[in-house]
Amino acid sequence: MNNEYTIVPLLMSALLLTACSDGTSGQNGSNTLVKMSTLSIGNEQCAMGGQLLQSGLDVNANGVLDESEIDDAQSQTVCHGQGATLKAELVGRYQSEIYGLSAAEIVDFDPLSKQVFVINAKSGKVDVLNAADIDVTDAVSGSGALALNNIVKTTDIDVAADVGLTHLGGVNSLSVYGDLLAVAIERGDALGNSKQANGFVAFYRINDAGETSFLHAVEVGALPDNVTFNRNGSLLIVANEGEPNTAYSLDPEGSISMIAIKENIPATTATAIGFADFNKGGAREGELDPMIKINGPNASVAQDLEPEYIAVSEDNLKAYVSLQENNAIAVIDLKDKKIESILPLGLKDYGLYENRIDASDKDSRINFSAYAGVYGMYQPDTISSYQWRQTNFIVTANEGDARDYDGFSEEARADDLNLDPSHPQLDAAQDKTQLGRLKVTTSMGDIDNDGDVDQIISYGARSFSIWDEHGNQVFDSGSEFSRITAAVLGDNFNNNNDENKGDSRSDDKAGEPEALAIGKIADQYYAFIGLERTGGIMIYNITNPFSVSFVDYVVNRDFDTDFEIDSDTGEVKGDASLAGDLGPEGMKFISANDSPTSQPLLVIGNEVSGTTSVYALSF
Known part of the structure; x- marks a missing residue:
């Protein structure tokens, strides 16, 4: 006590x-x-x-x-004193009863109507959940948390029907500001490419009852993957990922779109910001750092850069856009609407003791080792931003991602690589209980261009990081995520999210930190990081980016349940409803001022279990 x-x-x-x-x-x-x-x-x-x-x-x-x-x-x-420990308790949960098909992804919250808006990729719609009746005194744990289903879905929004165009695909992202809701929807073409045409952002007006009315849709770039309003609601920013098709025969350019909001009315056209100036022969070719991964076959820089997620600085002057596959962050000047810089994130050295990893799913034990000559690309998915001493900092969830298509794949195992004979892991890389099964890239690592691999480079960094606005890393959680889950879950650490199979992701990207939210509670900043594969959320106090501290690991998953989910078909073997929350994909922090309970809340969309969870945050 x-x-x-x-x-x-x-x-x-x-x-x-x-x-x-x-x-x-x-x-x-x-x-x-x-x-x-x-x-x-x-x-x-x-x-x-x-x-x-x-x-x-x-x-x-x-x-x-x-x-x-x-x-x-x-x-x-x-x-309560400043030393009080923040705790998260499950108080609300919605079960869609759809498994493995991304029935709950990105989430946001409307403070006026107390509704939670959830991307349901399976239906291609937005689910609207009533959070007005959440009671923090109803906190549950154990088997009660696994079975909780006390939030009601009131309606859904059929974005494709409202936009009314052919070849529209899935909804990918949404954002709420005031009484405006913005939803991103992808579009294919007549040739059968599912999401390579320009997508759209659909705008809605939300009334006090949470009912939405469609305003209009705005054309943006190819595959709009993330939308966010700036801090005063005068601008919507869209990250257009521009992924290639499966054959890699069509690769749209990645881009940023900006839609002005004047007098609470969205514009009908967007301003496009592209990366063509960084192409070979372009005006800014010399600015592109060689550490930024450009490896798509026959792709220009503009085609290869894939904007993933957006964070707006607290001073409302900059947007930071993660370029996950490229291991970089683009900095956007929101005043002049131009790309200010592209920041390379570099490599994480797994030869350092504090970065040690378990690299095998076949070693039948928890085995953390430091491997000289082995590295990870940070490759953040979700990013966010906050200030310390009036200075902007960027927070990243370092998930990692490979380019793995029918027409091109960079993915291999470490034992497939032609290593330099002097590499310190020459023997370990041929041992499946050590490094042999580690997923690595074939596009990087030959430093001296002699045809063999000098650095073994894997995907993601199994951590979260804090960077200054110039791209200098000021904090990384090292190997803490895996070591914490190993201590708490034992042999179930680094588990996958589609079945309980123990240590099944150490060879890949471990727990895969993907979802991220920052919340300010009583003048303290907290980072909430979701582990997509293992499940659960890590909580850190990041108030001072140079003095970060671990707070808690909260997980609502039963690792003894016998189930298996096919993420391609949604077929379930066993009873997945007993497994709990699987695959945290999106998060939303709700401040006490906006909360229906007058207490801070954290909303999580879990894509594999199709559940939406609400945690009360208190001391």
Whole structure:
């Protein structure tokens, strides 16, 4: 128990002892009553929350301390200290009962109607969930958390029907600001390419009841994968990933689209920002760092760069866009609407003790080792931004991703590589219980261009990182994610999300940190990082980016349940409903001011289990 809590029962005892031994006190023998109330996080007197203890005489003898009977002189406020530990408790959950087909991905929240909007890629629609009745006193754990289904779906939004064009595909992202909802939808072409044509952003107006009315759609770039409003709602920013088709015969350019919002009305056209100036022979070719991975067959730089996710700086001047496959971040000047720079993220050295990894799913044990000459690309998926001392910092969830298509694949195992004879892992790379099964790229690592591999380079960094606005890393969680899950879950660490098979992802990207949200609670910044494969969320205090601390690992998954999910067909063997939440894909932090419970919340969309979970955050 934290010291700041021990004073509560002591104060209550002292106040209760003011009554006489025969149960009477004060005038006319009235009893002294004590009332204890919870102060929410963000309270004027207690930033971290606390307890308000009020006492007074029960003059009317009704057994209740009425407002008129409270003696302010005897009231006590007991605040939680700054050292209080943040805890996350499951208080709400919606089960779509659709498994393995991404029925719950990106999420956002409307504070006015208290509705959660969820991308349902399976249906191609947006599910609308009612969060107004969530009660933080209904927190559950254990088997109760696995079975919880207390949030109701009120309706859904058929974006393709509203846009009304041919060849529209799945919805990929959404964002809420004020009473505006923006939804990204991809589009294919008449030749059978499913998502290589220009996509659209559909805008909706949300009323106080959470009902939406379609406004209009705006054409953007190919495969709009993420949308976000800037900090004052005057601009919507779209990351158009521009993925190639399966045969790699059509590779659209990646781009950024910007849609102005004036007087709360979205424009009908977008401003396009491309990367053609960085192509060979382009005006900015010399700015492209050689560490940025450009490896698509016959692809220009503009075709190869694939914008993934957007974070807007707190000062509203910059947008940071993750280029996951390229292991880089693009910095966008929002005032001038231009690309300011492309930041290379470099390699993570798995030869360092603090970065040690378990690289095999065939070793039948938890085995963390440091491997000199082995590296990981950071390749962030979700990114976010916050400020410390009026300076912008970028936070990344370092998932990793390979280009693996029918027409081109860079993916191999370490034992497939033609290593330089002097490589320190020459023997370990041929041992499947060490490095042999590690998934690696064939597009990088030949430093001296002599035809053999000098560096073994894998995907992702199995961590989250903090970078300054110039791309310098100031923090990385090293091997903590895997070591924490190994300590908590034992042999189930680095488990996959489609079945309980123990250590089945160490050879790939381990737990795969993908989802990310930042929340400010009582002047402290917290990062919430979802592990796509293993499940659960890591919580870190990142208030000072140079003094980051681990807070907790929260997971709602039963690793003893016998189930198997086919993510291509949605077929389920066993009872996946008993497995819990699988595959956290998107997160939304809700501040106490916006929350239906007056307490901070965290909403998580879990794509494999098709569930949407809501956690109450408290001290």
